[in-house]
Amino acid sequence: MIKIEHVSKAFGGIQAVDDVSFEVAEGSITGLIGPNGAGKSTLFNIVAGLIRPDSGRISLEGRDITGRRPHQLFHQGLVRTFQIPHEFSRxxxxxxxxxxxxxxxxxxxxxxxxxxxxxxxxxxxxxxxxxxxxxxxxxxxxxxxxxxxLSGGQKKLLDLGRTMMTDARAVLLDEPGAGVNRTLLGKISEAIQRLNTERGYTFCLIEHDMDLISKLCDPVHVMANGALIASGPMSEIRQNEQVREAYLGGGASGRMGEQR
Structure with missing residues (x-):
């Protein structure tokens, strides 16, 4: 559904996204993980039309949407949420x-x-x-x-609700589990799964909670230093030495959600 081809973006001398390519298949819940500063949110912002890439191409259902503005993508069925919810508080x-x-x-x-x-x-x-x-x-x-x-978790549920009020077909979720207690995290996880299986929503989500990624996502893509370094099911990602090196220099079993 979403195809990212050779996308790059630099800010000054910092290469935030470096020749990244992958696809988000229709009907999937695709994960995007990586350490802080890996370039995940920048890539999301490019796909969502908030930032123009320096090079590369984004397509949605075969249509080139590179550089389209968020309101244009909204009408094409692509929406995103943010790590910090943007509700109308009053x-x-x-x-x-x-x-x-x-x-x-x-x-x-x-x-x-x-x-x-x-x-x-x-x-x-x-x-x-x-x-x-x-x-x-x-x-x-x-x-x-x-x-x-509302609590942080309730605001995340409200964000999901706002996507349901659109004709969204693809949703970019930026850290839906951030700052959420375990009870509400379970509700958020269940809502994402139901929207995917019952209503055909396609999701791509950034998340640092590896348990949530393991439960929801297949495949999982990993970024580090702006580049894509691994892709596959979470069972393979956990064993990937390059990924382990990106997370705490190889001592990352706990961070990667591995059982000890």
Whole structure:
């Protein structure tokens, strides 16, 4: 679904992404891991249209999307979340979900004044969808809570909910497990799996929690110093000496989630 071909990006004298190529297959949950500073988030930002690459090509379902802006990619079904959720903190959870769908009639002043029936009908459909998303993610109990008051894990679930309010086909998840307690991490993991298996979402996710990567992802790609150094199932990645060297110089069994 997403094809990354020979993508490179430098900032001054620092090569943040160095000739990276891999694919995110349709229907997969693909992992992207690596030590801090490996270039993972920069690559995500390139795919998501926040940064233009110096060279290389990004395609989505065979269409070249290199350099497309985030709002253009949104309409093509590619969305991303961030390590630090970007919720509207002074709006409720329900309102955060309601504002996501594009092209709502109520956003047009003429229609808001003179076609209120159309606006009301569309709002009703959006609310139905919101309720379905809240139920799916099991966060109906915080629907009327200000989003800024949510816990870190609840905000990550809200981020997932916002992707569900779009016509997303591919979702880039940036550290969905960061700062989340184990109970909510389990809910997030379950929601990702269900969206993948029941609704056909394709995911590519950056994550430092190797247990979460092992549970969700196949294949897994590993970056270090801007370059792609390994790809494959997590069982192989754990045994890869180059990967072990990238994580703490070979003493990385604990960091890589290996059982002792």
């Amino acid at each position: 709006m409720t959870v329900r309102e955060n979900l309601m504002v996501v769908p594009a092209g709502q009639a109520g956003e047009n002043l003429f229609k808001a004044w003179f076609r209120w029936g159309q606006v009301r009908e569309q709002d009703s459909k959006v609310l139905e969808r919101v309720d379905e998303v809240l139920d799916f993610l099991e966060i109906s109990h915080v629907a009327d809570e200000l989003a800024g008051n």
